[in-house]
Amino acid sequence: MRLRHAAAAAFGALALTVTLSTSAYAADGEFGYTYIGLDGKPATAKLIDPPSRECVTIPEVADPDASEPAFSPDNRTTSTVVVFTGEDCDGAYYTLKPGGKASERLKLRSAVFS
Numbered sequence: 001m002r003l004r005h006a007a008a009a010a011f012g013a014l015a016l017t018v019t020l021s022t023s024a025y026a027a028d029g030e031f032g033y034t035y036i037g038l039d040g041k042p043a044t045a046k047l048i049d050p051p052s053r054e055c056v057t058i059p060e061v062a063d064p065d066a067s068e069p070a071f072s073p074d075n076r077t078t079s080t081v082v083v084f085t086g087e088d089c090d091g092a093y094y095t096l097k098p099g100g101k102a103s104e105r106l107k108l109r110s111a112v113f114s
Contacts, residue, residue, distance in 0.1 A: 037060075086110065
């Protein structure tokens with residue numbers, strides 16, 4: 001009887017581990033954006049397989065006192081993304097579906113992937 005309980009507990013722990021490790025990423029894919037570099041010229045960057053359900057502040061534009069917001073987001077992941085005008089997922093927001101792209105008018109400093 002104890003062996004059955006131990007086997008059931010081990011199987012449950014394994015199932016939980018597999019579930020947690022597969023849900024750690026939003027989806028396969030890249031989220032691209034443009035920002036103004038330190039030299040004053042536009043540059044592009046990507047988040048690859050960004051985490052899901054947690055706020056991601058865009059590293060190149062994290063400090064509003066030192067940089068302009070990023071722009072022209074390009075969602076090449078398989079998840080919906082909500083982009084925010086402020087750091088830490090604050091401010092006005094806009095939703096981009098998988099494969100969605102926006103113009104340079106859409107500014108962002110952070111994002112959450114579904």
